[in-house]
Amino acid sequence: MIDPRIEKMAKVLTRYSLELKKGDLFRIDGSYLTEPLIKAVFKEALLLGANPYTMVTIEGLQEIFYKNASEEQLKFVSPIDWLTCEKLDAQLTLWGDWNTKYLTNVDAKRVAMYFGARKDLFNRRLERISRHELRWCGTLFPTQANAQDAEMSLSEFEDFVFTAGFLDRPDPIAEWQNLSRQQATLIEELSKKRQFRIKASDTDLTFEVQGRKWINCDGHLNFPDGEIFTSPIEESVEGSIRYTYPAVYQGKEVEDVRLQFEAGRVIKASAAKGEDFLKAMLDTDAGARYVGEFSFGNNYGIQRFIKHTLFDEKIGGTIHIALGASLPEAGGKNKSAIHWDMVCDLRKGSEVYADGELIYRDGKFLI
Amino acid sequence: MTDPRIIKMAKVIVEYSLTLREKELFRIEGSYLAIPLMKEVYRAALAVGAHPYTKVAIPELTEIFYRYASDEQILFLSDIEKREAELLQARLFIYSDSNIKSLANIDSKKIARWRESQRQILSLLLTRKAQGELKSCLTLFPTQSFAQEAEMSLSEYEEFVFSACFLNSPDPIAEWQKLSAEQARLVSFLNKIHQIKVIGPSTDLTFSVAGRRWINSDGRANFPSGEIFTCPVEDSVFGFIHFSYPAIYLGREVQGITLQFQDGKVIRATAEKGQDLLDALLNLDAGARTLGEFAFGNNKNIQRFTKMILFDEKIGGTIHCALGAAYPETGGKNQSSFHWDMICDMHQGQVYADGKLIYENGKFLI
Numbered sequence: 001m002i003d004p005r006i007e008k009m010a011k012v013l014t015r016y017s018l019e020l021k022k023g024d025l026f027r028i029d030g031s032y033l034t035e036p037l038i039k040a041v042f043k044e045a046l047l048l049g050a051n052p053y054t055m056v057t058i059e060g061l062q063e064i065f066y067k068n069a070s071e072e073q074l075k076f077v078s079p080i081d082w083l084t085c086e087k088l089d090a091q092l093t094l095w096g097d098w099n100t101k102y103l104t105n106v107d108a109k110r111v112a113m114y115f116g117a118r119k120d121l122f123n124r125r126l127e128r129i130s131r132h133e134l135r136w137c138g139t140l141f142p143t144q145a146n147a148q149d150a151e152m153s154l155s156e157f158e159d160f161v162f163t164a165g166f167l168d169r170p171d172p173i174a175e176w177q178n179l180s181r182q183q184a185t186l187i188e189e190l191s192k193k194r195q196f197r198i199k200a201s202d203t204d205l206t207f208e209v210q211g212r213k214w215i216n217c218d219g220h221l222n223f224p225d226g227e228i229f230t231s232p233i234e235e236s237v238e239g240s241i242r243y244t245y246p247a248v249y250q251g252k253e254v255e256d257v258r259l260q261f262e263a264g265r266v267i268k269a270s271a272a273k274g275e276d277f278l279k280a281m282l283d284t285d286a287g288a289r290y291v292g293e294f295s296f297g298n299n300y301g302i303q304r305f306i307k308h309t310l311f312d313e314k315i316g317g318t319i320h321i322a323l324g325a326s327l328p329e330a331g332g333k334n335k336s337a338i339h340w341d342m343v344c345d346l347r348k349g350s351e352v353y354a355d356g357e358l359i360y361r362d363g364k365f366l367i
Numbered sequence: 368m369t370d371p372r373i374i375k376m377a378k379v380i381v382e383y384s385l386t387l388r389e390k391e392l393f394r395i396e397g398s399y400l401a402i403p404l405m406k407e408v409y410r411a412a413l414a415v416g417a418h419p420y421t422k423v424a425i426p427e428l429t430e431i432f433y434r435y436a437s438d439e440q441i442l443f444l445s446d447i448e449k450r451e452a453e454l455l456q457a458r459l460f461i462y463s464d465s466n467i468k469s470l471a472n473i474d475s476k477k478i479a480r481w482r483e484s485q486r487q488i489l490s491l492l493l494t495r496k497a498q499g500e501l502k503s504c505l506t507l508f509p510t511q512s513f514a515q516e517a518e519m520s521l522s523e524y525e526e527f528v529f530s531a532c533f534l535n536s537p538d539p540i541a542e543w544q545k546l547s548a549e550q551a552r553l554v555s556f557l558n559k560i561h562q563i564k565v566i567g568p569s570t571d572l573t574f575s576v577a578g579r580r581w582i583n584s585d586g587r588a589n590f591p592s593g594e595i596f597t598c599p600v601e602d603s604v605f606g607f608i609h610f611s612y613p614a615i616y617l618g619r620e621v622q623g624i625t626l627q628f629q630d631g632k633v634i635r636a637t638a639e640k641g642q643d644l645l646d647a648l649l650n651l652d653a654g655a656r657t658l659g660e661f662a663f664g665n666n667k668n669i670q671r672f673t674k675m676i677l678f679d680e681k682i683g684g685t686i687h688c689a690l691g692a693a694y695p696e697t698g699g700k701n702q703s704s705f706h707w708d709m710i711c712d713m714h715q716g717q718v719y720a721d722g723k724l725i726y727e728n729g730k731f732l733i
Contacts, residue, residue: 025445032399037427042428046435051443056423058402061409068413076418078392083450 022049030094079224180218226299231332287336317363389416397461397519569715593666600698654703694705
């Protein structure tokens with residue numbers, strides 16, 4: 001018998017997160033491991049009158065691609081990918097890996113070349129998402145590999161994932177609607193502020209957000225969710241930050257990242273582990289050294305770092321700052337083929353000031 | 368470790384069957400059960416400089432689709448799929464079912480309606496293939512479902528499939544080229560022949576093939592293959608034929624069929640088992656009682672009947688006739704909404720061409 005939480009999740013994703021409607025062209029992307037959720041979502045989508053189809057990924061195929069493709073093949077962007085980007089009304093990405101480290105030994109320059117060639121496609125997709133022409137949601141289906149990264153058994157990890165999505169509650173959709181209202185109240189206050197300063201151990205960072213919008217992440221684009229973010233004014237970021245958690249991107253882990261900003265640009269970057277990868281990613285393109293996002297994690301049901309951004313960036317009491325592409329709905333203008341979220345714990349010895357006023361201390365809002 | 372025969376199979380499909388070239392947009396289609404082969408084909412396609420991508424089906428979704436889709440959803444045709452049909456330069460379809468009976472309880476009218484709605488895409492693919500713009504190949508990856516149907520274990524069935532593909536040979540491509548050359552010789556002989564007569568147990572059938580072309584099926588459009596086929600002149604078929612193997616239509620079996628022809632039409636049809644289905648299919652449409660194909664199975668590595676037409680019609684030492692639609696490349700004109708292959712063992716039979724004995728006991732004498 002199927003875990004009833006999977007059926008609940010499929011209902012929340014199709015009805016609340018994606019708001020699927022009759023006639024929507026809807027693609028479900030995921031590996032074969034996510035098959036139980038793919039099936040449940042496919043059925044719910046049919047019942048809502050959408051036209052669902054699947055894009056099932058194959059374990060190991062990306063590795064074959066990066067290791068064997070010629071430069072021409074790495075840079076090839078299929079016209080079908082462009083058409084898909086223009087035509088889709090809704091898209092669900094199901095993360096859930098066999099092995100979260102399988103690209104560790106792939107040449108980072110080749111990965112960057114692939115993403116560099118797809119920059120326009122990536123930006124166009126973000127644009128359609130921000131204009132609500134494409135309703136996209138990214139979520140995770142619990143697998144052994146993700147459980148292992150989280151240092152849990154699969155059944156513990158399932159509980160972690162489903163609890164973070166409020167799927168253990170009788171009416172998950174109502175819970176998400178509640179969180180959405182709470183965050184809307186916070187945003188009202190933050191929207192009055194112009195300048196922010198983050199103070200923590202080895203961290204003193206300032207930036208301005210004048211004219212930018214704060215966005216309420218309430219389970220639509222990501223599931224689970226619980227964060228509020230904006231895009232700082234690109235050139236206004238000054239100072240330095242030391243990330244308490246490893247930065248994970250494309251299956252690679254970079255530990256103890258320290259960044260120094262001047263006029264918005266990363267001028268110095270170091271890491272205790274994975275510094276080569278960090279530097280290769282920073283050299284992807286001109287926008288890769290600028291901040292695309294600043295955010296407060298606000299899901300206090302998530303308290304553990306599990307090496308998966310979807311959850312880690314929402315840990316209640318953390319912030320994250322992403323390098324690369326901004327999400328245009330916040331008013332950010334930075335363009336890049338990468339968007340790399342790096343999470344910093346603020347639950348101990350940390351303060352956030354807004355226009356000089358202390359608004360946040362040790363992981364909690366004071367407003 | 369990947370079964371080395373799968374690596375060989377991928378290489379033959381990419382380099383021989385599809386002769387894939389640099390920059391060709393190439394789609395690999397199959398179910399998740401075929402992933403080991405899909406990966407190796409993907410790797411081989413990258414090696415020749417093509418642009419491969421995969422379309423992995425979850426067969427269980429088909430059942431969910433038919434159970435829950437409304438009429439509107441069944442009739443929906445995706446713009447993306449249409450565009451793919453216009454752009455693809457090569458395509459591999461891998462049979463890889465998880466349960467070949469999974470749709471047995473679905474309303475067949477629903478399935479027919481969906482097929483009808485997708486016809487635009489199918490005919491575009493066929494047209495582009497006929498014009499040489501699209502290369503395509505149909506193959507099979509051994510699964511438990513097919514093994515069960517063939518009454519074998521999976522490892523026995525794998526051996527059966529890979530052997531039929533000549534993958535136990537050190538150089539399978541050379542084997543396929545050799546078979547192709549042999550069949551080319553047979554085809555050039557048969558293309559000069561006007562009349563064919565088939566003799567065997569309860570069989571005495573004659574027909575004209577004047578003006579028709581014989582086609583060399585040498586492992587390109589189908590893999591494996593090993594078959595030469597044509598289409599009899601429609602109204603020229605006379606006599607009777609008994610099919611030693613069961614004829615299978617959409618998973619249902621009809622056993623011990625004997626057909627009697629006059630002026631090209633089936634005038635009498637009997638079956639030891641499945642008479643109702645046989646009668647129903649013969650009355651399906653105007654072309655259903657006329658032959659659309661006559662062929663020699665010529666793959667010596669296929670020696671048993673496995674209830675999968677991709678293999679059965681190629682059994683070395685058999686012939687097969689199909690009722691219904693003809694393949695236009697043979698010059699055949701019969702039209703029908705179905706094409707039903709029926710196979711006859713020839714180990715006790717003879718074939719005469721313009722009165723000369725050319726085939727006896729399952730072997731060509733020419």
